[in-house]
Amino acid sequence: MKHAAIIVEDLWKRYQLGDIGAGNLKEALQGWWDRRILGKALPAADDLTGDNDLSGTNPTQDFWALKNIGFEVTKGEVFGIIGKNGAGKSTLLKLLSRISRPTRGVIRGTGTIASLLEVGTGFHEELTGRENIFLNGNILGMSNREIRGKFDAIVDFSGISKFIDTPVKRYSSGMYVRLAFAVAAHLNPDILVLDEVLSVGDTEFQEKCLTAIQELAGSGDCTVIYVSHNLSSVLQLCNRAMLLHQGQMVTVGLPRQVVDTYFKSMGKLNFHRCWENPGEAPGNEIIRMKKVALTPELSGQQRVIDVRTPLHIHFEFRNLSPGIDLSVGIHLFTGPGECVFDVPSASRILGEGDYAGSCTIPAHFLNDGAYYISIIFVKDTLEQVYYLEKCLAFEIADHRGTIQWKGKWMGAVRPQFPIQIVQKNSDVLR
Amino acid sequence: MIPSSWEITSRTRWPDFYLKEIWQYRELLVRFVRRDFLASHKQTVLGSMWILIQPLLTALIYVVIFQNVVGVSTAGRPGLLFYFGSVILWNFFSESTLAVSYTYGSHAAIFNKVYFPRIITSVSIVSSQLVRLGIQFVIYLVFFAWGLWRDPAVRPNGYLLLLPVVIGVLALMSLGLGLIFATLSVRYRDLQNLLSSLFRIWMFATPVIYPLAIVPARYLDILRFNPVTPLLEVFRYGFLGAGMHGSFYLLYSLAFALAAFVGGIILFNLRDGKAMDIL
Numbered sequence: 001m002k003h004a005a006i007i008v009e010d011l012w013k014r015y016q017l018g019d020i021g022a023g024n025l026k027e028a029l030q031g032w033w034d035r036r037i038l039g040k041a042l043p044a045a046d047d048l049t050g051d052n053d054l055s056g057t058n059p060t061q062d063f064w065a066l067k068n069i070g071f072e073v074t075k076g077e078v079f080g081i082i083g084k085n086g087a088g089k090s091t092l093l094k095l096l097s098r099i100s101r102p103t104r105g106v107i108r109g110t111g112t113i114a115s116l117l118e119v120g121t122g123f124h125e126e127l128t129g130r131e132n133i134f135l136n137g138n139i140l141g142m143s144n145r146e147i148r149g150k151f152d153a154i155v156d157f158s159g160i161s162k163f164i165d166t167p168v169k170r171y172s173s174g175m176y177v178r179l180a181f182a183v184a185a186h187l188n189p190d191i192l193v194l195d196e197v198l199s200v201g202d203t204e205f206q207e208k209c210l211t212a213i214q215e216l217a218g219s220g221d222c223t224v225i226y227v228s229h230n231l232s233s234v235l236q237l238c239n240r241a242m243l244l245h246q247g248q249m250v251t252v253g254l255p256r257q258v259v260d261t262y263f264k265s266m267g268k269l270n271f272h273r274c275w276e277n278p279g280e281a282p283g284n285e286i287i288r289m290k291k292v293a294l295t296p297e298l299s300g301q302q303r304v305i306d307v308r309t310p311l312h313i314h315f316e317f318r319n320l321s322p323g324i325d326l327s328v329g330i331h332l333f334t335g336p337g338e339c340v341f342d343v344p345s346a347s348r349i350l351g352e353g354d355y356a357g358s359c360t361i362p363a364h365f366l367n368d369g370a371y372y373i374s375i376i377f378v379k380d381t382l383e384q385v386y387y388l389e390k391c392l393a394f395e396i397a398d399h400r401g402t403i404q405w406k407g408k409w410m411g412a413v414r415p416q417f418p419i420q421i422v423q424k425n426s427d428v429l430r
Numbered sequence: 431m432i433p434s435s436w437e438i439t440s441r442t443r444w445p446d447f448y449l450k451e452i453w454q455y456r457e458l459l460v461r462f463v464r465r466d467f468l469a470s471h472k473q474t475v476l477g478s479m480w481i482l483i484q485p486l487l488t489a490l491i492y493v494v495i496f497q498n499v500v501g502v503s504t505a506g507r508p509g510l511l512f513y514f515g516s517v518i519l520w521n522f523f524s525e526s527t528l529a530v531s532y533t534y535g536s537h538a539a540i541f542n543k544v545y546f547p548r549i550i551t552s553v554s555i556v557s558s559q560l561v562r563l564g565i566q567f568v569i570y571l572v573f574f575a576w577g578l579w580r581d582p583a584v585r586p587n588g589y590l591l592l593l594p595v596v597i598g599v600l601a602l603m604s605l606g607l608g609l610i611f612a613t614l615s616v617r618y619r620d621l622q623n624l625l626s627s628l629f630r631i632w633m634f635a636t637p638v639i640y641p642l643a644i645v646p647a648r649y650l651d652i653l654r655f656n657p658v659t660p661l662l663e664v665f666r667y668g669f670l671g672a673g674m675h676g677s678f679y680l681l682y683s684l685a686f687a688l689a690a691f692v693g694g695i696i697l698f699n700l701r702d703g704k705a706m707d708i709l
Contacts, residue, residue, distance in 0.1 A: 015707060094706075098438055098545035101703035107438040121543045126469040138461040139544055167472065 003110070004072045005191050005223035006096070011069040011105035013091050013247075014062050065091040067247045069105070073240075075190075078217040078224040080238035080255055082231065082262055087244040089227045090195070093117060096225060097193045111190025111223075114141050118195065120180030125169040129160065129179055132168055136183045150186045157212075158182035185212040192216065194226045207407060213237060231259050232398060260303045271295070273391060278318065286324065287377050287386040290316040290354065294373070294392045297363075306397040307368055307414055311361040313392070315375060322352040326385075327378045330359055335370030340412045347381045367414040368398035440703075451547040458546060462554035463561065481562050482569055485521060489513040496639050505641040505672035507584060511570075511577045515669065516638040516662055518566040523600045523658060524629045526559040530608025531625055534616050534705060541706060548702050549695075552612070556605050563597065574669060585671030592668055592680075596661045599687045603657065606690030609698040616705045637662055642674045654679055657686035 066088045073079045083089050094100040096107060097115030122139040123132050133154055137147040147154075155161045158179045160171075168176055194213065210233060217224050217237060228234050234241055234255055241258040243250040243265075251261050271294045275281030282289045297310040305311070313330060327347035332340045345357060372393040377386040398409070452459065471477045493509040496502040504512040530552045534541065537551050577584040615621040636658045637645070645653055653659050660679035667673030 095438065099542060100706045102438065102440050104440055108435065109437075110435045112434075113436075115544060117543045122540045124465055124469050126472040127465065131465075131468060135461055135465055138458040139540065139546065141546070144457050 003075055005075040005077070005110055006073040006225070007108045008072070008096075009070050009106050009108075011066055011092075011095065011107065012064065012103050013066040013088075013095060013100070014064050014103040016062060065247050066095070066102075069244075069249055071242060071249070071252055073223055073225060075110075075223055076220040077240060078226060078238045080234040080241035080258075081225065081227045081244060082229075082234055082241060082258065083244035086246075088247040089244055091247075092244070093193060093195055093225075093227055109191060112141065113191040113193065114187050114189035115193035116140070116184050116187070116195065117193075119177060119184055123168055123176070123180060126167055128167055129155075129158075129164040129171075132179070133183055136180065140184065140187055141189065142187065146188070154182045154186050157185060181209055181212075185209070185216075189222065191223045191225070194224060196228045196230065204407065210236070231262070231395075235259060271392065271394065282388055283317070284386055286319070286321040286379075288318040288320060289388060289391075290318060292316075292375065292388070292391045294394055296394075304397045305394060306399040307366065308363050308399055309396070310363045311366075311394070312358060313361065313373065314356065314358045316354060316356045317377075318354050319350045319352055323349060324385075325349050325380050327381055328357055329376040329378060331374040331376060332361075332366075333372050333374070334412050335372070338412065340366070340371070342376075344376075344378065344381075347378075364416040365413060366396055367409055367411050368396050369412075370395045452550065452553060455546055455550050459550050459554050459557065462551060463558045466554070466558040467561070478565075481565050485514060485517045485566055486569070488517050488521075492517070492639050502640050503644050505643060505666075505670070507666075507670045507672055508573075508577050508581055511573045511584070511670065512641075512666070513639065514573060515570055515666065518563060518570065519596070519600065519662060519665060520633060520636065520638045520658070522559050522563040522597075523604050524633065526556045526601070526604035527608045527611070528625060528629060529555045529559070530605060531611035531615060532622065533608070533612050535622070548705075549609075549698065552605060552609060552698075555608075556601055559604075560597070560601060577670075583671070584669075586669050587667070587671060589664055589675060590668030592664055595680075595684075596665050599661060599684055600658070602691045603683075603687035606687065606692070606694035609694030610690065613694075613697045613701045613705070616701065616708055632656070632658075641666070641672060643672070654682075657683045659683075 069088075069092065071079075081089055081092060091100070093115070094117075095102050097113070097117065099115075099117075120132075120136060122136055124135060127135065133151065134144065134147055138144070155164055158175075158181075160175050160179055163171065163175065168179070171179070213224065213226070214237060216222050224237075226234065226237060238255045240253065241255040242252045243258050243262050245265065250265070251258055273293070274291045275289055278288050278290075291314070293314045295312040295314065296305045297312065298305070299308075302309070315328070319326065325347055326349075327344050329342055329344035331342050334340060343359070370393070372390045374390055375388040376384060377388075379385045400406075467478065471480055474480060476483065489510055492513040497504055497509040497513075529536075533548075533551050533555065540551075541548065574584070574586075578586070611621060611625060615625075635653060635656055637653065642650070642653060642659060642663050660675070660683045663673040664675040664680055665673070667675045
């Protein structure tokens with residue numbers, strides 16, 4: 001019989017904005033004096049007895065990180081949570097793993113729960129690998145007996161048995177992460193809450209982590225809640241997924257559908273920008289932007305941009321400086337900010353008025369990953385007159401076809417230059 | 431084992447003094463104590479000898495400066511014996527309290543990533559300090575034996591059986607006060623700067639480097655208002671036969687420690703749910 005491992009009902013989380021963390025004693029005493037003794041009404045400053053009251057607080061100081069979240073995760077399921085930065089993913093994880101308390105609502109669960117929001121929590125620099133395995137294991141909720149039982153397996157998995165009695169501060173960062181994940185991979189809770197642990201380490205190690213999670217999830221005993229930016233890993237691992245946007249649930253369902261919804265919502269936000277009102281449009285006294293758009297040429301059934309998709313870039317602007325000798329350049333950057341290319345248009349003399357430009361990034365040119373585009377306007381092929389930074393952002397999914405290798409494909413670009421292999425001499429065959 | 435059910439809500443549970451949870455997480459508690467010991471003296475030549483050397487040096491400095499140069503009375507008992515006992519007890523109290531006060535700061539990285547009852551770190555701090563005190567006390571006993579043999583002024587009596595009570599009350603008091611300071615300093619960082627100065631002043635207002643007997647009568651009541659005073663005095667009375675003891679003052683210390691402990695636990699429990707949002 002399938003039953004729920006976790007039930008989340010009507011979950012809300014409020015944070016207070018402002019200088020809440022940097023409170024000082026003087027202000028607090030002053031506030032207390034004003035309120036209690038002088039009887040002045042002050043904007044709601046949370047007092048020391050901790051109120052969980054939802055009403056009567058100043059709305060400008062509050063920020064609802066989660067709004068009315070409710071879902072159920074069945075035992076043995078791998079449940080993915082996706083969303084942009086600031087969508088509330090981390091907050092939800094913190095509530096699920098009891099690090100922070102909800103403002104309203106309830107999370108019910110059955111069985112032991114372990115959360116893995118980072119690898120190597122509590123690792124102490126001065127202690128040896130061996131000592132840290134026990135420390136980290138205890139912190140994550142394993143008993144000494146359990147750790148002793150799995151000790152050899154943990155050391156094996158980490159592949160650093162030679163250094164197990166060396167203080168971890170002597171480890172390379174790779175070794176450190178290996179050891180840390182090795183402990184985590186041997187956790188055996190009923191429910192596992194996982195943050196993007198896969199974003200650490202080299203690609204080989206990431207593969208190993210993914211396999212470890214898949215094994216854990218495949219066993220059917222362990223319920224996994226998995227939060228990630230890495231959509232392909234969500235598609236690969238999860239049975240069901242949820243999309244969060246600005247603290248609210250957008251959709252819950254099959255990972256494929258949820259990822260599609262996510263891409264569509266991204267499209268609205270990042271693929272197309274139009275400024276109707278010239279007063280609000282970005283620009284200066286020479287250039288006023290009107291529109292930038294990225295249109296992927298998706299074929300047939302395809303819903304997601306992948307390495308096979310040609311991308312059309314289109315931009316429109318108004319030139320306010322008649323007679324200018326202008327050239328427009330497109331700068332394409334990888335997500336981490338490395339420039340892939342800088343392609344300028346031919347310079348030409350423009351009169352006052354509206355202009356449009358376009359460019360196509362061909363299929364099989366960019367590698368999978370996140371990219372963004374900036375547009376530069378140059379006068380006399382010499383002087384920058386305007387720079388529209390990060391105006392388009394998009395992500396390219398992978399497509400391997402018949403290639404069996406699953407590791408991360410290196411490089412910012414993945415062009416299909418033909419490589420011909422010809423036989424030079426046929427003597428060997430005789 | 432049948433998986434147990436649990437619930438996370440906004441409500442703050444009335445504290446049950448965490449006994450069940452501390453028991454459940456006892457291995458983690460012991461692990462933290464081990465970590466403190468293993469980590470604190472790595473890469474030192476003398477290693478854990480420092481646990482003894484530090485209070486010994488302090489006591490020797492007191493002998494030279496306060497007993498020999500300034501001429502403060504040690505109630506006619508050997509200076510080293512007098513100071514060393516006071517120093518290890520006072521250090522236990524002040525270091526535990528301060529370390530518990532900083533628990534949110536020193537453990538923020540862990541608290542932010544994984545859940546276990548937050549009280550565990552505080553209890554582990556006081557426990558490690560207790561172990562240190564235990565080790566130091568063995569040396570105290572060596573000095574004490576030497577004092578008994580060489581100095582007829584050292585006259586122990588039945589009050590020395592109160593030693594576990596003295597240490598227990600100090601431990602309870604440092605945990606309670608530490609939790610109160612820890613909770614308050616989440617919101618008011620000023621407190622952390624204030625505390626180390628406060629404890630330096632507090633030490634001089636406690637008969638650590640002088641016997642209570644030399645304090646002029648008009649200050650006596652003020653010093654006795656200090657809950658650590660009766661504990662040190664009864665300790666010295668029991669072992670050395672010199673100290674102003676009285677069951678009323680001892681009960682006052684006990685009551686103070688209990689109040690601090692209960693208050694600390696309640697306050698900590700009330701605010702703990704919010705602490706991680708502020709840190």
